[in-house]
Amino acid sequence: MIEMRLSGSGGQGLILAGIILAEAALLDGKMAIQSQSYGPEARGGASKSEVIISEKAIHYPKVTNPNLVLAMTQEAVDKYSKDLPADGILMIDTTFVKKVPEHLKNVYHLPITEKVTAELGKALFANIVALGAIVATTKAVSVASITEAILHRVPKGTEDINKRALELGIALVNK
Amino acid sequence: MGKVLLLQGNQACAEGAIAAGVTFFAGYPITPSTEIAEIMAKRLPEVGGKFIQMEDEIAGIGAIIGASLTGKKVLTATSGPGFSLKQEFIGYATIAEVPIVIANVQRVGPSTGQPTSPAQGDMMQARWGTHGDHPVIALTPASVPECFTLTIKAYELSEKYRMPVLLMLDEIIGHMREKIEVPDYDTIAKPVRKGPRVAPSEFKAYQPDSDGVPPMADFGTGYRYHVTGLVHDETGFPNGSPAATESLIKRLHDKVDRHIDEITMYEEYNLDDAEIAIVTYGGTARSAYAAIDMAREQGIKVGMFRLISVWPFPEKEIAKLAEKVKVIVVPELNYGQMVGEVKKAVEGKVPVKPMSKYDSEPISPKELLEFVKNL
Numbered sequence: 326m327i328e329m330r331l332s333g334s335g336g337q338g339l340i341l342a343g344i345i346l347a348e349a350a351l352l353d354g355k356m357a358i359q360s361q362s363y364g365p366e367a368r369g370g371a372s373k374s375e376v377i378i379s380e381k382a383i384h385y386p387k388v389t390n391p392n393l394v395l396a397m398t399q400e401a402v403d404k405y406s407k408d409l410p411a412d413g414i415l416m417i418d419t420t421f422v423k424k425v426p427e428h429l430k431n432v433y434h435l436p437i438t439e440k441v442t443a444e445l446g447k448a449l450f451a452n453i454v455a456l457g458a459i460v461a462t463t464k465a466v467s468v469a470s471i472t473e474a475i476l477h478r479v480p481k482g483t484e485d486i487n488k489r490a491l492e493l494g495i496a497l498v499n500k
Numbered sequence: 501m502g503k504v505l506l507l508q509g510n511q512a513c514a515e516g517a518i519a520a521g522v523t524f525f526a527g528y529p530i531t532p533s534t535e536i537a538e539i540m541a542k543r544l545p546e547v548g549g550k551f552i553q554m555e556d557e558i559a560g561i562g563a564i565i566g567a568s569l570t571g572k573k574v575l576t577a578t579s580g581p582g583f584s585l586k587q588e589f590i591g592y593a594t595i596a597e598v599p600i601v602i603a604n605v606q607r608v609g610p611s612t613g614q615p616t617s618p619a620q621g622d623m624m625q626a627r628w629g630t631h632g633d634h635p636v637i638a639l640t641p642a643s644v645p646e647c648f649t650l651t652i653k654a655y656e657l658s659e660k661y662r663m664p665v666l667l668m669l670d671e672i673i674g675h676m677r678e679k680i681e682v683p684d685y686d687t688i689a690k691p692v693r694k695g696p697r698v699a700p701s702e703f704k705a706y707q708p709d710s711d712g713v714p715p716m717a718d719f720g721t722g723y724r725y726h727v728t729g730l731v732h733d734e735t736g737f738p739n740g741s742p743a744a745t746e747s748l749i750k751r752l753h754d755k756v757d758r759h760i761d762e763i764t765m766y767e768e769y770n771l772d773d774a775e776i777a778i779v780t781y782g783g784t785a786r787s788a789y790a791a792i793d794m795a796r797e798q799g800i801k802v803g804m805f806r807l808i809s810v811w812p813f814p815e816k817e818i819a820k821l822a823e824k825v826k827v828i829v830v831p832e833l834n835y836g837q838m839v840g841e842v843k844k845a846v847e848g849k850v851p852v853k854p855m856s857k858y859d860s861e862p863i864s865p866k867e868l869l870e871f872v873k874n875l
Contacts, residue, residue, distance in 0.1 A: 344677060348506045351679055357506065359677040363616055384789035385865050386676040 326379040327465050328388040331455070332405040333397030333418075335363055335372040338452030343374030345456060345474045350378040352470035358386045371400050378465050393463055395455055396422055397437070416458060418451070433462065435497045441490060450490035453479075457494020468495070502683040509647040509673040510535035510577075512680055513603055514543065516651025517575045519683075521690040522601075523549035526563035527576040528556055531615040532671040533605035536577035557582035561589040561602065568598050569727065571693065571718030573655055577603040581612060583622055583629070590664050591630035592729045594752065597662040597706070597714065599693065601654045604666060605674035608860050617860035618671035620782055621834040626666050627811050633749055635756035637763060638666040638811040642785040644678045650808070655691040657763060661755045662713050668810065670833065672783030672862055696723060705736040712755045756812055765808035766817060770796065774803030776872055777825040779818065779842050781807040783862060784831050790865035795872055802872055810838065818845035827875055831855035831863050 329346070331339040343359045350357035358377045364370035375388040393414040396402040398421045406415055406426060414431045420438035435458055438451045453475060460471050472491060479487045507515070514536045517525075525540040541551045554560045557578060564574035578586060583604045593600050606622050608614035622629075626638045637657050641647045651667060658665040696703050696715045705725035708714045714734075717723030726736040731748055733739040756763065770792055771777060778788045788804045795802045805821055807814065818841075822828065827850055830839035839854040846852050855871050857863050 344506065347677060351504060351506055356679060359506070360672075361675060383678070384793070385786050386672065386678070387862060387864070389864055389866065 326377065326381075326383070327392050327463060328390055329376045329378075329393045329395070329459065329463070329465065330373055330388050330391050330405055331376070331395045331459075332371070332373040332401035333395075334401070335370045337372070337397050338449075339372055339395075339397065339455075340374045341478065342452040342456050343376045345471070345478050346376045346459070346466065347378070348477070349466040349470040349474035350376075352473055353466050355380060356383050358383045360386045371398075371404050373401070373405050393459065395459060397451070397455065399423060402426070414462060416455070416462065418455070433458065433498065437494070437497070440497065441493060444493060445486055445490060450487065453487050453490035454494035454497065457491040457496075458498050459494075461495040461498035502681055504679060504681050506677050507644050507680050507682075508535060508675060508677045509641065509644050509669055510605065510675065511539055512644045512647035513577075513641075513651050513667065513669065513674075514539035515682065516648040517573075517601070517655075518543050518547060519648070519685040519688045520573060520652045520655040522573045522575050522655070523547065524564060524567040524572045524574045525549070525576065526552045526554050526567070526574075527560035527578065528554055528582060530557070530579045530582045532607055532674050533577040533579045533603060533669075535674075536575075536603055536605070540575065557585040558589065561586045561593075561600070564600050565589060565593050565596075565598050568600050569719045571721075573599075573659070573691070575601050575603065577605065579605050579607045579615070580609040580622055583625060587625075587629040591632060591634060593664045594630070594634045595729055595731070595748070596727050597716070597752075598664075598727075599658040599662050599716075600664045601651070601658055602664060602666050603651075604668055606668065606670040608858075614860050616671070618783055618862055619833045619858070619860070620670050620784065621837070621858070623668065623810060623832075623834065623837040626668055633753070635663065635753050636666065636811040637661070637663065637756065637809065638668050639765070639808060640668045640782040640810050641673055642782055642806060642808075643673070644676065645680045646808075647673065648680060648682065652688065652691070653765075659691045659693045660713070661759070662716060663752075663755065666811075668782065670783045672786065700724065704734045706732060707734040708751060712751050712758060760812055763809055763812060764814045764817065766814055767804075767806040767808060769804040769806060771803035771805060771821075774801050775826045776800070776802040776875065777821055777828045778802065778804045778868070778872075779807065779821070779828055779830050779838075780804065780832060781810055781838065784833055787863045787865050787868050788831065791868035791872065794865060794869050800872065807838070813841045813845070815841075815845040818842055819847070822846040822849040826850060828852045829855055829872060829875070831857070831868055831871070833857055833862065
């Protein structure tokens with residue numbers, strides 16, 4: 326069982342990223358649950374999307390022992406990485422996150438939004454870059470399944486640019 | 501051919517309604533139930549149905565009562581504040597015997613409360629929210645697949661007994677996404693409403709069959725009758741005599757009481773050798789499965805009685821449970837609601853311990869395990 330929390334600010338596309346990750350797990354023939362929590366705001370405000378992937382049935386839908394936390398804002402690090410164990414993976418977007426908890430050993434400093442804006446011209450695809458980085462780090466789902474799940478969810482006409490965003494994310498980790 | 505999908509509880513509820521043959525939705529969007537309205541708005545035109553976003557919550561239930569009288573299967577969806585507003589019409593549909601289904605995706609209350617956080621605080625409102633003596637059927641799904649199947653079940657019961665059926669979701673179940681194998685909708689039997697067997701001139705709108713349920717004629721088909729919230733006799737016209745009053749109130753209750761075994765649904769999880777029973781429902785049942793699995797690994801004999809139909813309350817089954825366990829724990833996301841019903845059914849035979857949580861967070865399996873260990 327792997328438990329992941331994707332956190333940031335409302336509007337960064339993290340709920341969608343969580344859904345895609347869970348759908349990829351189903352394509353791999355595994356069980357998956359995605360849940361979310363957010364404030365009353367439509368944009369802004371801390372937001373989290375949680376994904377649990379397992380070979381067996383998953384009872385409790387919320388993450389209780391995270392293996393990975395993705396944090397796309399400083400507020401998200403402060404609020405959602407508290408229960409991450411010392412050897413858990415913290416993945417931060419260095420564009421927005423400047424301070425990380427000192428006790429964590431596995432911190433991936435990734436310039437997600439900065440890089441995607443420079444290479445693809447839009448911050449919009451940052452969530453897909455983050456998915457690439459998560460898959461490359463955890464191998465929670467196969468690259469084939471995450472690609473299929475992304476293509477199934479994104480608007481027509483944006484398939485190629487989303488594939489490039491995914492590759493960008495994988496390359497950020499495997500550089 | 502069926503399909504394997506990742507769906508939200510709210511989506512599965514909407515799809516269950518489509519599969520059951522719903523062709524009309526009226527409502528007013530409210531978090532955390534909005535996805536149900538959103539999906540019905542997209543899906544109903546695809547199946548030849550109609551969606552209306554009404555001016556408010558009261559109009560939403562009013563419109564579905566009207567549509568149901570014309571023979572449509574209907575749905576409205578809401579959350580706490582809207583559920584409060586709909587109460588008067590729930591009573592109206594009960595006494596006028598109009599089949600409707602209302603989904604309430606519970607959030608923290610009272611009033612506007614916490615729109616995006618889960619709670620199970622409307623359970624007693626579901627039972628007694630509308631005034632006067634009345635029976636209630638309320639179902640609580642604990643998974644995405646069950647949101648689909650129980651929504652279909654809600655239509656079976658609502659059409660069969662001619663009364664409102666409440667689908668009591670909570671934000672946990674409504675908003676989580678999990679795997680569901682959705683069957684081909686053509687393979688699903690559509691619940692059928694019992695129609696009149698006599699000519700319009702001989703039709704008495706509220707003359708019951710031996711099951712206590714009167715056949716129902718669709719408005720617009722030549723059968724004319726009077727629909728009222730007042731106490732009425734077989735003709736449908738107001739009749740306030742003691743005999744008519746007693747007979748109507750009794751019959752409304754009898755429809756449910758006489759069929760209680762057909763309506764009652766529950767799940768037993770690891771109860772066979774259990775010394776401790778957890779009685780719970782909805783999203784909190786998910787915590788209980790996980791807590792029980794952890795407890796069993798530590799040799800603690802605990803199991804769960806999961807309420808699927810919460811109203812009518814399965815008193816007989818809970819009384820039987822009290823004969824075989826030493827203690828009953830009732831975790832729920834409120835200040836203590838269904839625990840009172842459990843106590844009533846247990847009649848002091850064993851201790852009944854409430855585990856109430858009302859801080860806007862779900863009960864974690866660890867919290868529940870600790871509670872059980874500290875009994």
